[in-house]
Amino acid sequence: MLKILVTGGLGFIGSHTVVELQQAGFDVVIIDNCSNASEAVLDGIVAITGIRPEFVRMDLRDKAGVADFFSQHPDLGGVIHFAASKAVGESVEKPLLYYENNITTLVYLLAQLTALPKAHFIFSSSCTVYGQADEMPITEDAPVKPAESPYGNTKQIGEEIIRDACHVHPALQAISLRYFNPIGAHPSAKIGELPLGVPQNLVPFITQTAAGIRKELSVFGDDYPTPDGTCIRDYIHVVDLARAHVVALQRLLEGKNPGNYEVFNVGTGTGSSVLEAIQSFERVSGTPLNYKITGRRAGDITTAYADTTRANTVLGWKAQSSLDDAMRTAWAWEQQIRGL
Template sequence: MDSEPWRSAGFIGSHACVELLTAGWDVTVIDDLSNSSREALRRVEELAGRGLRFVEGDVLDAAALDRAFGDGPCAAVIHFAAKKAVGESCADPLGYYRTNVGGTISLLRAMRRHDVRRLVFSSSATVYGDPAPEACPLAEDAPRSASNPYGQTKLFVEQMLRDLAASESGWHILSLRYFNPAGAHPSGRIGEDPRGIPENLLPSAMQAAVGRLPELRVFGTDYPTRDGTAIRDYLHVVDVATGHLRALDHLSAVDGCAEYNLGTGRGVTVFEVIEAVRRASGREIPTVLEGRRPGDATAVWADPVLAERDLDWKAERDLDDICADAWRWQSENPAGYGT
C-alpha cells in the first residue's frame, strides 16, 4: 500500500506516519521542515521499525510535488500542510491564505497531473467559529462561520474540495475536523515541539512545568463558562493518527466529498487542563492571567457519533492520558528534538 502524507514531520503528521508504517503502508513524506525536524522522522522510523521516503520541499513548489509523486503509484494523499496558530493568523492573514489555501490548490493540481484522486484533508473545528456554549456538542451539520483567518482557510479549502468533487467525477475526499489534538506518543520519543513560544495550551503548560517557559499565560478568565476560562475538546494525538487510518479505509465508500469530526465529545476548561498537567507532572504551574486573545472561541466540543458510525473510530484516551504522555515527552526531551 502506498500513501503520500504532506508536511508529515510535524506533530500530527509524525504520529500518523508511525501508525501508517506499522499498519503496512509505504509512506512518502514531503515537508519543508519549517516547523518540524528530520529527527522526528528518524524517531518515527525507529518506532515503526520501517523506513519511509522523505522529500524536502514546500507544498507550493510544483517541482517538489512532482518529485514526491514520481517514484511509482500512489494510493492516497493525506494533506497535513498548513499554518495553524490562531493568534498568528490574525496578525498574518495573507501568509495563512497563501500556505493553507494556495498550498492546497498546488497539491490538487499535482494530484491531477499524477492521476491520484483519493485525499484525506486535515481540517479543523475552527470551521464552527464561536458557537454559543449551549450549541455544543457540535455535529458536522452545525452552522459554520470561522472567527479567525486560520479557521477561514479551513472553511475555504473544505468548500473548494466540495466544488472540485462536484465538478469532476472520480474524487474520493474526506475532511477530518480535528478538535484539539494534544499529548505525545506513549514511548516519549515523539511529541509536540513548536518553534518559538507555543500558542497551544498543552505544550505551553508542559514547557512551564519543565522550566522551559517562565510562566503559563492564560488568555481570558471572563468567559461565560463554569470557571471563566474557555472550553475545548482535547483529543490524544495517537487517537487523531488512528483516525487517519480509518479515513483511508473509508475513502472508497465516499463518492465525492465528506466531513467528519474527530473529538471526544467532552469539553474541559483551561483551568481543568492546568490541574491535569499539575497531576501528571507533580509540579505547580506558574500562571499569569491576561485578557482574551483575538479569534479565540468561548466553548467548542464535538459530537463524534458520525465518525463512530461510519469510520469505526472512537477516542480511546482521556485528558489524564494526554497529560501523562505529554509530560513523558517533555520531561525526557526538555529541549524537544534539540536534545
C-alpha cells in the same frame, strides 16, 4: 504495500499519522519543507516502527516541483495533507503568507490528483470552521460561520475547494477531518509536539512552564460563562487523532463512502476547561504549575466540543485516551527532550 503521501509528515500530527500508517502496513513517503519541523523527527519514527519512510524535502508552493514529484510517484494510493501554516495570531499579522501557503499548495496537489484515474485524499481541517457554535456539542451540520482569523478562513476555503473539485471530478474521493484540540505525544516519548519559539497552544506551554523553560502560564480570562470561568475545549490525544486518519483512508480505499466527499468531526465529545486541563497536568505529573489569570485574548471563543456520533458510527472510530492520558504522555515527551 500501498504507498501513501503524507505532506507535513514531520509535524506534530503528521508524524504520529506516519507511525500509525506504517503500523497498519502502508508504505509512506513524506513531503515537508521543515519550516516548522525537524528532519530529526525521522529518527523518532524509525525508533517506534523500525521503518524509515521515504522523505522528500520540498516546499509545496513549488508548482513544478509538485508536478515532478507526482510524475516520479505514479503508484500513490492516497494523500493525507497536513502541510500548512497554523498559528492563529501569526495569520492575523501575515494573512497573505497564510493564503499562499495554505491555499495554493492545496490547489497544486488537487490539480495532480484530479488528473489521475482514481485518487484518495484526506484533508486536515479544523473545528475553527464553526466559530462560536450556537449549540453544544457541535455536529457536522452546524453552520460554518465567518472565520475569526485568516488561518481559520484557509480551512473553510480549503474545504470549499475540495468540495468543488469533487463535484466535477468523480474519481477524486475525499474526506475532511475537522479536528478539535490535539494534545499529548506518542507513549514511547520518541515523537511529540515540538513548537519552534514560543508555543501557540496550551499544552506545550504547560509542559514548558513545568520544565522551567517558561516563567509562568497565562490563563486568558476567568470571566467566561462557563462553570469555572475559563474557556472550554475538546482535547483529543494525538494518537487517537492519527488513527482517525488511517480509518478514514481505509474507508476510501474500501469504497465504503456513499459520495466522493465527506466531513467528520474528530474529538472526544467531552469539553474540558483550561483550569481542568491544568489540574489534569498537575495530577499526573505531581508538579504544581505556576500560572496567572490575565485578560481575555482577542478571537478566543468560549466553548467548543464535538458531537462525535458520525465518526463513531460511520467511521467506526472512537477516541480511546483520556485527558489525563494525554497530559501524561505530553509530560513524558517534554521530560525526554529536556533530559529531565
